[in-house]
Amino acid sequence: MADSATPAPGGSPRQIVPVIAMMMTMALSYGISIPLVSFVLESRGYSSGLIGLLAATPSVALFAIAPFVARLVRIVGARPLAWISLLTVAASVGLLPVLDNLPCWFLLRIAMGVADGILFSVSESWINMLAGDARRGRVLAIYTSVMAAGFAIGPALLGLVGTEGWLPFAVATGIILTGLLPLSLTGPGLPDLDGTASHGLMGFVARAPTLSLAVLLTGYVDAVLISLLPVYGLRSGLSASASALMITVGALGSLLLQYPIGWLADHVDRQKVFLGCGVGLVAGALLLPFVAGKSILLWPMLLLWCGACFGLYTVAMTLLGQRFTGPELVVGNAAFAALWGIGGITGPVIAGEAMDRFGKEGMPGTLAAGGLVFLAIGLWRHHRRKPTSSA
Known part of the structure; x- marks a missing residue:
């Protein structure tokens, strides 16, 4: 369908x-x-x-x-x-x-x-x-x-x-x-998933570019934070234990904030929640250099930042189910899996190279850049089409 x-x-x-x-x-x-x-x-x-x-x-x-x-x-x-x-x-x-x-x-x-x-x-x-x-x-x-x-x-x-x-x-x-x-x-x-989809993976990406970019970006962020956030903490002057704790606090934020984000997606315009998560991703990446190793604000910032980052995926899945069903939904979920994989494979390589070239701030810089691209495309499509079909 x-x-x-x-x-x-x-x-x-x-x-x-x-x-x-x-x-x-x-x-x-x-x-x-x-x-x-x-x-x-x-x-x-x-x-x-x-x-x-x-x-x-x-x-x-x-x-x-x-x-x-x-x-x-x-x-x-x-x-x-x-x-x-x-x-x-x-x-x-x-x-x-x-x-x-x-x-x-x-x-x-x-x-x-x-x-x-x-x-x-x-x-x-x-x-x-x-x-x-x-x-x-x-x-x-x-x-x-x-x-x-x-x-x-x-x-x-x-x-x-x-x-x-x-x-x-x-x-x-x-x-x-x-x-x-x-x-x-x-x-x-269980719902029937049989049937023939009208498009393949690339067709899905063309029809839902903002959703696709959001999942690619979330996979990228996930891999970068797991692999490089402790390194960033060490280079910011944190101890090894505090640097490892950054991942734990981030994971806690991604766990605790998903239901509130899901609740918002059921009660207000989902496109606004979607873009709001993107704003949170960019804001957290830009704030990280100012709070890492210097401020107690690092910990609540990590909690909210990672919650917003992974809220992007939760709302993307919500919009996917709102727009597609049956075999079309299977193709969409398969595309999500592929895009997450691409983000996970390329994230540590790109962010690691950025840290080597530009110092430790290269890591949050790549995350902020990815978030800004997502927001630019998302806002353009949001204003170009009706909210229910602009993803």
Whole structure:
């Protein structure tokens, strides 16, 4: 179905909660397996470059599969594809200690990225269609908050199970397999995602450039903050512990502020909330040099800044579900996954190079520049078209 679809009343919590629960198991396992593999390779003396390459492999695979997700859904069916993808992710993690050599690990990470791309596209399409327009922002805010919590808790579990032997791999695999239970509880009421979309990924980007840029930018910001914010803190005079705390406070902000942002998206003009998050991104990037290492205002600023940055993705998903449904929505979610992957791969490279060339302020400078481009395009399209179709 094309964009500007008639808003659906939404599904029941009995349909929405199991899908979100299934995806939380994915976030938990992802949060465990990605750093786990890095720790194992580090202990074996592999170079940082190779470790980073293996860590980026799932994102590359996710990007590669994105153009084919809608076709696979049409051929196989959304629910069977979700089962296959979940089992593939479990196998790709569970086989790591069995096929314990680097070439096999690259192949397993590719399989994981492909399955992740399919699962995220299908499940986020289900959640968006089940949410209904009246509560879409809040439901998607809960989903993004749950996913953020899963990604944050996953690495902490490594402190309990360790990084040696079979146990951490078995725990990660077991968590993924628990996702089969909520998937089996979804029942027959899941939305139909079959059918033929009228456009592919590039067609979607052409029809929704502001949404596409927002997701690309959020993926960029996410990767930059995780990888370079502690470095920025150290170069600003903060201690190592305080620099690491910057990520924790930022993650807390992205977790706590999503529901208020989702509530706003359900009660006021979503385009204004969308652009407001962009303003918050730019403002935080410009303020960072003035508060880092010098002011207690750094901590509340980080809380609000990261909340606004990731609110951009929450509202983008809300607008996506408002405009598209069925196979069109699957294509949109696949495009989101691909764009996030591109942002995540390029972000640390571009921002790191900017820090080398222009000093530590090059990092927030690239974030502010990206935010300004988003605002320029978003404001132009907002004033050029009606608010409901200007994304």
